[in-house]
Amino acid sequence: MLGVCVRIKNTNLIEKFKQFELIDWGLHFCPYNKKMENIIGFHAPIVDLGDPNSKALSVLKHIVDIISDHDYLTLHITNGKDPNIDVLISNLSELVDYARKKDVKICIENLRTGFSSNPNNLIEIADVTGCLITYDIGHVDYENRVKYIEIFSDKIYNVHVYELEIPKIGHVAPKNLEKLRPTLDKLLDVGCDFWLIELMDIEEIIRTKKLCEEYLKEHR
Secondary structure (H helix, E strand, C coil), X not given: CEEEEECCCCHHHHHHHHHCCCEEEECCCCCCCCCCCCEEEEECCCCCCCCCCCCHHHHHHHHHHHCCCCCEEEEXXXXXXXXXXXXXXXXXXXXXXXXXXXXXXEEEECCCCCHHHCHHHHHHHHHHHCCEEEEEHHHCCHHHHHHHHHHHHHHEEEEEECCEEECCCEEECCCXXXXXXXXXXXXXXXXXXXXXXXXXXXXXXXXXXXXXXXHHHHCC
16 A cells, blocks of 8 residues: 655645545644545654653543544654653553554554664564554664664554655655665565655655555566
């Protein structure tokens, strides 16, 4: 499956996303638009499940209630701080169990820095709590991307695809798939072809989607 992410705050541009068949809706950018068709899953607001004083668990449970007729919810398990591991595992386990009863999969995302940038941390958390992983390619240096896939293996549920995230610039679109190809090849090797183009500019999304479609045709 090949979808696109809605990551824009300008609601006037949202209409342009109706052309896509599969949409990942970013609640950390804009409120849920129930009139939007083709939404397959969601990205949660940025909360901190590893903070004992946070209301993150109740916030995420409420979101699961709202989106219970959709497939998954991707989340950042911390907001950048080092988590209290016991609190994190307890909260995430409870959330996974709660969401499972409503047929919603919980996916945790690797980040560019901090606790969630270490793939060993994420796979350990996923193994203990029963959640899945959203693999963000652009949050990882080129030379480590295949290694992350090997560590995450069959826990990867979906993938955020773009070239690279650069501080103060954001997500960069690929001009071609030369540097992404080894990563995409490895993803197909482990059976993961659920890819989501995560860019902010609609024209860049369209171009990147076409690159991926052409790539996938070569591998069918």
